Amino acid sequence: MTEFATTTRSLVVERDMPHPPEKIWRALTQAPLIEAWLMKNDFQPTVGHKFNFRAAPIHGWNGVTDCEVLEIIPCQRLVYSWNASGDQAPDGLKTIVTWTLKPSQNGTHVRMEQSGFRPQDDAGYRGMSGGWPRILGRLEDVAARS
Amino acid sequence: MHSAPDTIFRTLADPTRRAIFERLAREGEQTVGALTSQSGVSQPAVSKHLAMLKLAGLVRDRPEGRLTHYSAEPQGLKPLIDWMALYGAFWRDRFDALENLLNRMDQ
Numbered sequence: 621m622t623e624f625a626t627t628t629r630s631l632v633v634e635r636d637m638p639h640p641p642e643k644i645w646r647a648l649t650q651a652p653l654i655e656a657w658l659m660k661n662d663f664q665p666t667v668g669h670k671f672n673f674r675a676a677p678i679h680g681w682n683g684v685t686d687c688e689v690l691e692i693i694p695c696q697r698l699v700y701s702w703n704a705s706g707d708q709a710p711d712g713l714k715t716i717v718t719w720t721l722k723p724s725q726n727g728t729h730v731r732m733e734q735s736g737f738r739p740q741d742d743a744g745y746r747g748m749s750g751g752w753p754r755i756l757g758r759l760e761d762v763a764a765r766s
Numbered sequence: 767m768h769s770a771p772d773t774i775f776r777t778l779a780d781p782t783r784r785a786i787f788e789r790l791a792r793e794g795e796q797t798v799g800a801l802t803s804q805s806g807v808s809q810p811a812v813s814k815h816l817a818m819l820k821l822a823g824l825v826r827d828r829p830e831g832r833l834t835h836y837s838a839e840p841q842g843l844k845p846l847i848d849w850m851a852l853y854g855a856f857w858r859d860r861f862d863a864l865e866n867l868l869n870r871m872d873q
Contacts, residue, residue: 631850633857639868647867657863713849730864732857737850 630735638727777822783815791838
């Protein structure tokens with residue numbers, strides 16, 4: 621029942637932050653600091669290091685993300701994989717997260733790109749954010765479009 | 767193994783079938799008899815809908831003696847989750863949290 625396609629899409633979020641790249645780099649690469657804004661983790665700034673992000677599980681997601689550090693250029697570029705974990709890995713997300721820091725006029729331009737979303741990861745089920753009630757509330761819309 | 771989104775859409779396009787699925791998701795495990803009593807259609811029709819829901823991975827069954835109990839499969843709708851929309855909201859929220867942290871950090 622798999623209909624794999626070769627095209628993938630990327631998600632980009634970027635923002636200018638009034639802080640120096642060195643400071644932002646620390647927030648991106650020190651485990652306790654990462655936890656303060658992202659998730660519990662066992663990140664280490666070493667290429668090849670495998671680690672997890674852990675969040676509270678919700679319906680349909682076990683809360684665990686499997687990652688591996690792929691590239692590090694201090695204060696400029698950080699790349700890690702961002703994949704579904706455990707029994708959800710075979711059908712789940714397989715993406716790459718790339719952080720890029722560039723000095724800007726008032727601080728740093730921070731860019732995050734998550735790439736590798738496949739069509740089967742995105743069935744147009746807009747606005748769903750976990751839990752049965754919301755899913756059920758939208759079934760009618762979904763059915764109307766089929 | 768998850769069904770393709772198209773299969774799930776098609777399966778849930780039928781209002782009676784969708785109602786059965788919603789009831790299982792809201793109220794938990796039930797027998798065909800219990801489902802029939804509120805569905806307004808015959809027991810063989812309910813059984814047929816359940817078979818199609820099961821085929822689409824939306825429902826699972828648990829035999830117990832002569833009765834079979836049906837429940838909604840929590841993983842069944844997973845192929846419909848829009849990861850890009852979810853992660854778009856997720857990262858924008860995390861960017862806010864990152865800025866808050868940076869404001870609290872020493873140089």
